[in-house]
Amino acid sequence: MGTQLYLGVIVVALFATTVANAEIKVNCEKDSISITWTIPPKLVPYAARHFLGNCMANQFNVMPSGEGKAEFNYNLVDCNFKRLMKGKKLFYKNELTFRPRPRTSPALKVYPIECVYPRPKGWVPPFMNLGSSVVEGRGGLEFHMLLLNERITAVAETNVIPLGSFMPIWATVAQKSHQPLLLLMEECAAATTPELQADSNVYPIISNKGCLLDSVKGNSRFLPRYHSSAITLYLQSFKFGLGEEVYIHCKLLAWDPEVLSESKKACHYVKENDRWELLDDPMQSSICDCCSRTCNTRSKRGDEWESKGFRHTSVLGPLIIVDPSQQNAHNASDVSIADQD
Numbered sequence: 001m002g003t004q005l006y007l008g009v010i011v012v013a014l015f016a017t018t019v020a021n022a023e024i025k026v027n028c029e030k031d032s033i034s035i036t037w038t039i040p041p042k043l044v045p046y047a048a049r050h051f052l053g054n055c056m057a058n059q060f061n062v063m064p065s066g067e068g069k070a071e072f073n074y075n076l077v078d079c080n081f082k083r084l085m086k087g088k089k090l091f092y093k094n095e096l097t098f099r100p101r102p103r104t105s106p107a108l109k110v111y112p113i114e115c116v117y118p119r120p121k122g123w124v125p126p127f128m129n130l131g132s133s134v135v136e137g138r139g140g141l142e143f144h145m146l147l148l149n150e151r152i153t154a155v156a157e158t159n160v161i162p163l164g165s166f167m168p169i170w171a172t173v174a175q176k177s178h179q180p181l182l183l184l185m186e187e188c189a190a191a192t193t194p195e196l197q198a199d200s201n202v203y204p205i206i207s208n209k210g211c212l213l214d215s216v217k218g219n220s221r222f223l224p225r226y227h228s229s230a231i232t233l234y235l236q237s238f239k240f241g242l243g244e245e246v247y248i249h250c251k252l253l254a255w256d257p258e259v260l261s262e263s264k265k266a267c268h269y270v271k272e273n274d275r276w277e278l279l280d281d282p283m284q285s286s287i288c289d290c291c292s293r294t295c296n297t298r299s300k301r302g303d304e305w306e307s308k309g310f311r312h313t314s315v316l317g318p319l320i321i322v323d324p325s326q327q328n329a330h331n332a333s334d335v336s337i338a339d340q341d
Contacts, residue, residue: 023036023037023038024096026115028092028116031075031076032073032074032075033072033073033074033075033076033092033113033115034071034073035071035072035073035096036070036071036072037050037069037070037071037072037096038067038068038069039067039068039069039070040067041065041066041067041068043098044062044068046098046100047060047068047070049099049100050070050096050097050098050099051096051097051098051099052072052074052079052095052096052113053078053079053080053094053095054079054080055072055074055078055079057070057071057072058072058074072096076092076115079094080094081093081094082094082153083153084152084153085119085152085153088118088119088224089117089119090116090117090118090119091115092114092115092116092117093112093113093114094112094113094114095110095111095112096109096110096111097110141174141181141254141312142173142174143171143172143173143174143252143254143314144170144172144173144174144314145169145170145248145252145316146169146170146316147159147167147168147170147319148168148170148232149168150165150166150168152168159317159318159320161319161320161321161322162321162322162323162324163237163238163242163321163322163324164237164324165236165237166219166220166236166237167235167236168223168232168233168234168235169233169235169248169316170231170232171183171185171230171231171233171250171252171314172229172230172231173229173252173310173312174229180228180229180257181228181229181255181256181257181310182254182256182257182280183228183229183230183231183252183254183255184210184252184253184254184255184265184266185206185233185250185251185266186206186209186210186251186252186253186311187206187207187209187250187251188204188205188206188233188248188249188250188251189202189203189206189207189248189249190202190203190205190238190240190241190246190247190249191203191241191246191249192241192244192247193247194247194315194318202249203240203241205220205233205235205248206233206250208290208291208294208295209262209263209264209265209295209297210264210267210295211267211276211290211291211295212233212266212268212269214235214236214238215268215269216269218236220233220234220236220268221234221268221270222234222266222268222279225279225280228257229254231266235248237321238321239321240321241321242322242323243320243321243322244320245320246317246318246319246320246321247315247316247317247318247319248315248316249313249314249315250313250314250315251311251312252311252313252314253310253311254310254311254312257280260278260280260281260284260287261287261296262287262290262296263295263296265278265287265288265295266278266279266280267285267287267288267291269291275288276288276289276291
């Protein structure tokens with residue numbers, strides 16, 4: 001038997017007739033799930049209308065009491081399970097539903113299901129195995145910048161983004177034969193044009209050699225890294241260029257992971273602690289103190305390594321940020337939401 005990792009079943013009452021005392025037992029195993037759902041006698045004739053995601057029960061038995069037992073035994077890659085990574089944990093989420101009416105009608109009963117696992121060592125989402133949108137940088141390095149979906153599990157399918165929601169921007173550098181490198185975002189800004197001019201109107205996102213300005217006035221932040229050569233900017237959408245095409249311009253730096261300084265860093269503001277924090281080593285967050293003023297442009301420790309750093313400019317877009325009340329008036333452009341280089 002697998003380890004019982006399930007933390008509980010939450011009942012969401014969509015109708016006044018929702019039964020809130022049905023017995024549900026969930027067992028999350030290594031790559032699969034087993035669920036026993038005890039059905040009240042009056043619902044036994046509707047056994048085929050009980051689902052896990054888009055899957056019917058593997059087995060259904062009527063007990064002497066008149067109750068029914070629906071058993072679901074499936075792999076976590078089946079039944080439309082949603083996989084979400086948060087920090088060091090993997091979440092698999094789905095719903096048990098009772099649908100006495102056609103599938104286009106709302107479910108009568110909904111029971112959220114969740115399995116939680118430690119993130120396997122070395123696991124990365126499928127979108128990291130890039131097969132397109134390759135951008136050649138200096139020294140044979142390949143830089144990529146992509147917009148991810150809200151669950152941070154794949155490349156986004158639309159470039160229309162509701163105002164206030166988050167748009168995860170993932171950047172990486174393919175290192176090939178190089179020593180392991182640390183990818184940093186030195187500067188990022190939004191503009192309404194794919195090319196920046198001296199008089200371009202811009203919205204600053206990251207400046208001061210790696211300080212995420214938008215984490216001070218908004219809720220943007222850097223997400224924990226999968227590995228040193230990739231970085232994810234969890235950017236909250238803004239009013240700049242609302243309803244227009246917006247492009248994110250970023251200066252990327254592939255750098256020595258052993259040499260962090262005021263000029264080589266990734267810092268975001270943590271409101272709960274009322275301080276700037278270094279993404280890669282919070283114990284060295286004093287490096288980020290300069291984000292409230294002007295950071296040094298040169299690294300004393302890294303001067304000898306300066307010639308080995310590799311910089312690249314990427315442009316992501318077009319993105320269209322819309323007021324949610326007007327979102328239906330916009331259609332996603334037929335574009336790949338990746339670097340425009």
